[in-house]
Amino acid sequence: xxxxxxxxxxxTAHQTARVLGISLDGVRQLVxxxxxxxxxxxxxxxxxxxxxxxxxxxxxAERKAA
Numbered sequence: 001x002x003x004x005x006x007x008x009x010x011x012t013a014h015q016t017a018r019v020l021g022i023s024l025d026g027v028r029q030l031v032x033x034x035x036x037x038x039x040x041x042x043x044x045x046x047x048x049x050x051x052x053x054x055x056x057x058x059x060x061a062e063r064k065a066a
Contacts, residue, residue, distance in 0.1 A: 006040075006041070006047050007040070007047075009049065009050050009051075010039055010040060010041075010047040010048065010049060010050065011047065011048050011049075011050055011053055012041075012045065012046075012047065012048075013027050013045070013046055013048070016036075016048045016053050019053050019054070019057055020053065020056065020057055020060065021060075027048075030056070031046075035056065036048060036052060036053070036056060037049075037052065039052065
């Protein structure tokens with residue numbers, strides 16, 4: 001369900017999952033664990049800030065490289 005129109009600088013849950021290389025459930029787990037915060041949207045269709053997602057992706061890549 002990616003037809004939702006969002007503001008520039010934000011990603012849908014589907015886009016966030018793709019960037020991080022994880023499932024939608026993985027995104028929900030990151031939110032529950034406090035490693036990623038919702039930045040808008042609704043409870044069912046949250047948005048995530050691009051800066052937060054890219055920072056998390058960089059951390060994950062750094063850990064994999066180590």
